[in-house]
Amino acid sequence: MLNTNNILETINMVEKEHFDVRTITMGLSLFGCIRATAKETATAVYDLVCKRAQKLVETGEKLSIQYGVPIVNKRVSVTPASLICANFPGEELLVAKALDNAGKAVGVDFLGGYSALVHKQMTAFERSFINSIPEVLATTDILCSSVNIGSTRAGINMDAVALMGKIIKQTAGLTADRDGFGCAKLVTFCNAVEDNPFMAGAFHGVGEGDAVISVGVSGPGVVHNALKHHPDADLTEVAEIIKKTAFKITRVGQLIADKASEALGVSKGIVDLSLAPTPLIGDSVGHILEEIGLGQVGTHGTIACLALLNDAVKKGGIMASSRVGGLSGAFIPVSEDAGMIDAVSSGCLNYEKLEAMTSVCSVGIDMVAVPGDTSAETISAMIADEAAIGMVNNKTTAVRVIPVPNKTVGDVVHFGGLLGSAPIIAVNKSSSAKLIGRGGRIPAPIHGNKN
Amino acid sequence: MKAILTVIGQDKPGIIAGVSTFLAQHNVNIEDISQTILQDKFTMIMMVNVANCDVEFGTLVAQSEQLGKQIGVAISIRHEDIFNAMHTI
Numbered sequence: 001m002l003n004t005n006n007i008l009e010t011i012n013m014v015e016k017e018h019f020d021v022r023t024i025t026m027g028l029s030l031f032g033c034i035r036a037t038a039k040e041t042a043t044a045v046y047d048l049v050c051k052r053a054q055k056l057v058e059t060g061e062k063l064s065i066q067y068g069v070p071i072v073n074k075r076v077s078v079t080p081a082s083l084i085c086a087n088f089p090g091e092e093l094l095v096a097k098a099l100d101n102a103g104k105a106v107g108v109d110f111l112g113g114y115s116a117l118v119h120k121q122m123t124a125f126e127r128s129f130i131n132s133i134p135e136v137l138a139t140t141d142i143l144c145s146s147v148n149i150g151s152t153r154a155g156i157n158m159d160a161v162a163l164m165g166k167i168i169k170q171t172a173g174l175t176a177d178r179d180g181f182g183c184a185k186l187v188t189f190c191n192a193v194e195d196n197p198f199m200a201g202a203f204h205g206v207g208e209g210d211a212v213i214s215v216g217v218s219g220p221g222v223v224h225n226a227l228k229h230h231p232d233a234d235l236t237e238v239a240e241i242i243k244k245t246a247f248k249i250t251r252v253g254q255l256i257a258d259k260a261s262e263a264l265g266v267s268k269g270i271v272d273l274s275l276a277p278t279p280l281i282g283d284s285v286g287h288i289l290e291e292i293g294l295g296q297v298g299t300h301g302t303i304a305c306l307a308l309l310n311d312a313v314k315k316g317g318i319m320a321s322s323r324v325g326g327l328s329g330a331f332i333p334v335s336e337d338a339g340m341i342d343a344v345s346s347g348c349l350n351y352e353k354l355e356a357m358t359s360v361c362s363v364g365i366d367m368v369a370v371p372g373d374t375s376a377e378t379i380s381a382m383i384a385d386e387a388a389i390g391m392v393n394n395k396t397t398a399v400r401v402i403p404v405p406n407k408t409v410g411d412v413v414h415f416g417g418l419l420g421s422a423p424i425i426a427v428n429k430s431s432s433a434k435l436i437g438r439g440g441r442i443p444a445p446i447h448g449n450k451n
Numbered sequence: 452m453k454a455i456l457t458v459i460g461q462d463k464p465g466i467i468a469g470v471s472t473f474l475a476q477h478n479v480n481i482e483d484i485s486q487t488i489l490q491d492k493f494t495m496i497m498m499v500n501v502a503n504c505d506v507e508f509g510t511l512v513a514q515s516e517q518l519g520k521q522i523g524v525a526i527s528i529r530h531e532d533i534f535n536a537m538h539t540i
Contacts (some may be wrong), residue, residue, distance in 0.1 A: 068529035
């Protein structure tokens, strides 16, 4: 029989330390839905999602009961929709609505993949598609969007970066009645991954098959609690404790992924072993860093702690699953993490430190609320900086900022649910407009030319 | 299918009787049982076989939680694979 302590440890993780499987995400290829017109394509897309994902939510709920682990979200990701809409620029909204309605019909929490991959250049249909994003996000509920504007192989498409600054501003404007909420559903990536199960950046990559099940785990509370029991451990031991905990968390992710694939008759995708926080107390990545030894996250030593955490999470997770993928690291979304929210509120954590943190963890400037009067060029420049970190370091980086209309530093914006609330953070006031106005492409770094 | 049932709470007469009667009523076989006092709390762990259980697993979970409330202890029941996955390589 299993060891008593092990059994109780598992039960404690779930019942006291907020351990959960954050998401089961079904990736679906939409290539078979391409038709000559927007209307026909929208119908085909709706039918396919409804058919393939019909039992996803029910299966997730059954597994959750069977294994006694909450499965917080069930989601669908699809082929980047820009590719499906290539035949009818200007009519993308029809497909967007079909995706949103299909997601709601099957009962998933989010549907991701209203996405475009323009890391080198943009075609005319992709430009049209990106221009549709603000209206789409303002008029749909669960559809999420992402745009890849750079990669280590291609460099950074600064024309797309310039466009995305404007798109983010427009999205905030069109959802001003909800504090710019549309921007919480929009991610701008460098080195986007094709198998990410987390929102808002999930899409089903073009290299993937017809349908696949991927799982994203969570568990900052579990890691935090494990460290609490070892207040005097040196940092080598701290890394070891995190590794062991990440192993256990990821094993559950793999189990759920296997069982969900079996039950749904869909091929096995990846397990993303990211530590994804929630706004709940006891489920914060910021608090893990403070447990390691920071007075408050944001102070000197933050990057060192985060680098250790991120690496140990990966090492433990890699051992636990043969199919690790996605983003797999520690997330630091400000609004979704109680420790990060407190640190921004107290002034200990500023934008510049946050930016530095993203160079050693996944995934980027995430769920950061900035003043509503931040210019499109400044937002583009924030994207360019993050993309440069990702491009040069051969890692995924992203920007999900919300320029909250009519609010400024000192105000707090509440998004609710998993998205939490965020104090508005100060941004640099000096202009970046000339840089963004230049356009063109930042060439790929020398180490991008590996062959 | 095998599952692990745990009972945690204040020790008092009738806990084992209550839980095992409930399991017997649903045709769930107890294959192994251990109990101990951990940090002043009564802790019982049962390995049970639910292959011939007369209700869906979800119903058994809900009813066992209800029973726990009645006798003032925390009862949970989970498929054994989650423990195996987490604690064995």
